[in-house]
Amino acid sequence: MTYKNENKRLNYLHSEIDALYHASSLKLGISDSVSIVMYAICDLGDGCMLSDIYKSSGVSKQTVNSAIRSLEAEGVLRLEQADGRSKRVHLTEKGREFERNTAERLLQAELDAFDDWPEDEIGALISLTEKYLHSFRAEIEKM
Numbered sequence: 580m581t582y583k584n585e586n587k588r589l590n591y592l593h594s595e596i597d598a599l600y601h602a603s604s605l606k607l608g609i610s611d612s613v614s615i616v617m618y619a620i621c622d623l624g625d626g627c628m629l630s631d632i633y634k635s636s637g638v639s640k641q642t643v644n645s646a647i648r649s650l651e652a653e654g655v656l657r658l659e660q661a662d663g664r665s666k667r668v669h670l671t672e673k674g675r676e677f678e679r680n681t682a683e684r685l686l687q688a689e690l691d692a693f694d695d696w697p698e699d700e701i702g703a704l705i706s707l708t709e710k711y712l713h714s715f716r717a718e719i720e721k722m
Contacts, residue, residue: 600685614685618636656669
């Protein structure tokens with residue numbers, strides 16, 4: 580069976596969500612890459628490993644490193660050598676305020692979007708998204 584219309588609709592919805600994240604970056608006065616990195620730090624916690632930001636952000640190492648260098652130059656964060664070649668990311672005082680004004684506001688908007696949703700619908704959305712991701716990943720691996 581073919582699901583061209585459903586696939587089109589799903590791709591459209593993904594694009595619209597991406598556009599909303601871009602719009603949030605514009606409203607917060609930051610680049611998309613800085614938004615992604617700050618969100619990852621907010622999610623992972625201050626002092627997280629740089630490698631964990633790479634893994635959780637879904638963007639290239641080059642993009643993450645560029646945003647990190649920019650944030651470091653602005654005094655928002657500092658990198659600290661961990662063990663071996665690993666590095667930890669620490670927010671400065673300025674960085675904690677920056678996080679409150681950017682990533683935490685975005686996270687709160689995401690949470691607020693679910694305010695009127697019944698818990699079972701939130702669970703269904705997550706479950707079905709995970710199911711689709713698993714199936715799509717399997718198809719990509721076959722390519």
